[in-house]
Amino acid sequence: MKKFMYEKRRDQVEIVTDLQALNMDLRDKALVVYGTVNGNLFLSRYYLGIPVHIEPSRIVADQAYTGSNLKFITAWPHPRNPESGMVIYTAQRAADIPGINNVFHGPTDYIIFVNRETVLKSGYYRKEGGHWFLD
Numbered sequence: 001m002k003k004f005m006y007e008k009r010r011d012q013v014e015i016v017t018d019l020q021a022l023n024m025d026l027r028d029k030a031l032v033v034y035g036t037v038n039g040n041l042f043l044s045r046y047y048l049g050i051p052v053h054i055e056p057s058r059i060v061a062d063q064a065y066t067g068s069n070l071k072f073i074t075a076w077p078h079p080r081n082p083e084s085g086m087v088i089y090t091a092q093r094a095a096d097i098p099g100i101n102n103v104f105h106g107p108t109d110y111i112i113f114v115n116r117e118t119v120l121k122s123g124y125y126r127k128e129g130g131h132w133f134l135d
Helices: 002-008 018-022 041-046
Strands: 031-034 053-055 058-060 064-066 071-077 085-091 110-115 118-123 125-128 131-134
Touching: 018 041
Parallel strands: 031 085
Antiparallel strands: 053 058, 058 064, 071 085, 071 110, 110 118, 125 131
């Protein structure tokens, strides 16, 4: 990811703050969002609807995964363009965000993990009646 963003397509990547993102027209942009739900204003606004809840001592998905160093990556619908998507890299603590994309996180819709060797859950979403659920 880093190589793509900085070497191959540097002229096409725009890095902005969460506050800048809230004030931009992002309908035609691919979104990659980094930060915690409480620490990133853009993410806190658009995290609603994701059926995975991040708490200080656990992440709740199909079950509760306990710990204080858990990370969560997900593909999710673009909040301003339903025909597109975004990728969210988040964790319980901001200190756990650097290096978060060092775990294999495809082709599933989401992954909950501690590090690249300790994946707790990965899976897919399904949409029913306008709401998203874990499959």
